[in-house]
Amino acid sequence: MGKHARLLGLVASLTLFALGCQQAQPRPQGSSGAAASNTAGSGAAGSGAASNAAPASQASGGGTSSSGPTRVTIGVTETIESQNPYADSISLGYGIWCEVLGCLVTMDPQTNTYKPELAESWEVENPTTWVFHLRKDVKWQDGSPFTSADVVHSINRIRNDRDSKQKQNTAPLASVEATDDYTVRMTTKEPTASLLSYFADLLIITSKAQYDKFGPDQIDQQPPIGTGPYMFKELVPNQRLVIAKNPNWWGGKVDGPDEVVYRIMRETEVRVTALLNGEIQIAEFLPPHLVDRVNSAPNTKVVSTDSQEIMFLAMMPKTKPWDNKLVRQAVCYSIDRDGIIQGVLQGQGKRLDGPIGPASYAYNPNLQPRYTYDPAKAKQLLAEAGYPNGVDVDFYTPVGRYIQDKQSAEAMAAQMNAVGIRAKLMTPEWPTLWADVQAGRTPFYYMGRGSVNDPGPALSQYFETGVSPRIGYSNPQLDALFQKERASFDENARKQALSDEMSLITEEAPACFLWTINMLWGMAKNIDYAPRPDLRIFASDIRVH
């Protein structure tokens, strides 16, 4: 065999290998009827090149078909590993389990008001006693009736299950009792006007009868039985979770797709590629730099939503120079938030003029005071505080935890340096930084606080005396406002109390509130879905055209 012939043979064998791979391309039409019936596919075609192999793939993933069931596949970043709905505390899990098992109360993101779910109404009997009246027409998917015993059981399981990571959702409760089959009385440790914020789309209700039947060791090996609009179908750990419509839902016809597949894809590039080639129809959390790629593809679009995660700079007043309010305010004046939103976050953010943004409950657009970008004023405040020559500080930031976090921190450090706050950027890995922040060992840091729907509990956690050492701030006047707010059961009075709290925090500046970062979702154009600021994905909200 000559030299060239051998080389030719080598190239030929590699080509054959590649062709072999290619021949495997048509997606199996599947042993499952559902997978096969979707192959008609609709407009979910990916990029232009998708015309050969992709239609099968995207059709198997979703879109609609005139004959078969509709299926939507969502590329998600979090994972659900266990059938125990209480074993994790993540947005994805709360959304899925609330839809499969059922939740007591839900939050309407459009109006920021609480809506009935399994509880059809509730009343505050006295400042520490709440009474919930349950729906009487609800049945578990095995046909047994849903009663108050299930609610009491669920709360007990949240508090006592060895794997529970949701105890914080029942933290205000002192006791729970079923007064009759459809009434539950809850007593709180202290007046807690924000109690519903601990429950809305968080308090997952599971069947007591099912638990009693299988016991604590076997219950999570059984297919979960719920009351929600969707039913559990399949969980393949670290790969996917599948739910399908419940034809007997107490709420009537479910308008969402027949099946929804939550596919775990942590890598951004992978999610975007899968979206563009039609493997998935919705991709969670795109970084700003991939927006153009998704928007410019013929069959995909980007949908943006406000976030309930507030980004802030925390300054611990127990340490120098942060013990001086003027220095803290100088930091707030030194940062060009609009500039960073445009330059670093590529326009995908909203400036915060106070602790919360419009996506949160009790947002007040007229909150005072406000910090503008005013380097001269920052310098002046610093001089008044006794630092005419500036001051050296260590500035901690997470890396890769939030979108463009290190880049934002670098920009802020440069702006602070310009007014004399010489910030040395420190970038420990997240587990180290988070442990230090939680233990009150980090004097000055950039951080986010998610799930700020009702701001009461979150603000208390960071700014009320003795609640957590994360900032270590203490102000008797603010503490009194927190007490007043928690005891204000009239909605307007409570909103006013929250505004007063937020004004005082802004004025005292133990933290500078910076921005919220828009959440970007990639979607096939035939999908109509408005992502929620609380990041729950409710399958019943998804429409396929």
Place this chain on the structure above:
Amino acid sequence: MTRYLVQRLVGTIPVMLLVTLLVYGLLHLAPGDPASLLLPEDATDADIAEARARWGLDQPFAIQYLYFVGNAVQGNLGRSFRFAQPVTELIGSRLPATIELAFFAVLIAVLIAIPLGVFAGARPDSATDNVGTIFGLFGISMPNFWFGIMLILLFAGVLHWFPSAGRSEYGVAGQTVTGFYFIDSIITGNWAGVADAFKHVVLPAVTLGCALAGILMRITRSAVLEITREDYVLVARAKGLMNRVVLWRHVLRNALIPIVTVVGLELGTLLSGSIIVETVFAWPGVGNLLITGVTSRDYPLVTGIVLVYTVAFVAINLAIDAIYAVVDPRIRFQ
């Protein structure tokens, strides 16, 4: 041989003790607290303290370690903080995916690298040799997270030949029997499942196998180069054997010892390489589990996985020793 194997197995006990102590110690030394990392940010300080007590983290290090070893001896590696399941069950459910991936990576590497190495070694400085050497360098120097993403962009994004990630398609994967998707699909007669398994494994296996192929090609080339200069090869040629027969029967057979050694050693590297590849391709294997365990400081999970890796590494080396005897009948174990 049996005595030799038993001796080697007994010798691994102190190795495993040392490895667990080292991993356990390093994890405890690393800053970050599992309770604060695993509970949500709205967890109260009381919730965190309660979780620490529940997981035994309020005990001194020595007590925690002894407790771990005591349970491990009885086959109980503890309960994962993050996944709320027994570690042995978690690893057991993920191991088939990792083994399947490693198997195909080795298969791809051997199928590409050995012929390439033999051709390159038989004709040094020829065009074949140059192509092979470039390929080898490419394989060795390619960072697999980057290579993986490039493969996804090309073969999933542009050409649509393969799915971008995951191990199986919903609705195609059938019943789980052994946990090995290929084997399960074959024994249940699910041919669509076999094709699905193949399509999903190709890109991660090529990514993982690429580095191994590079090294293997280089080793094969140099072994072949050396052996072709041996007298018995000259004799084989002198008695008029065809070049093909000389190469494959006389040269390759004798070059197999270094090749097998390298494959064995590299299988260990393959396990660590699979951590990255599994993350990039959302492959639900042990490597993926390990990453989650490390980032959440899940002590029992990480220690358990490292223990399993250690056992696997020792077992692979033993298997390689056994293969030596098959490849070269002159080798005997005392």
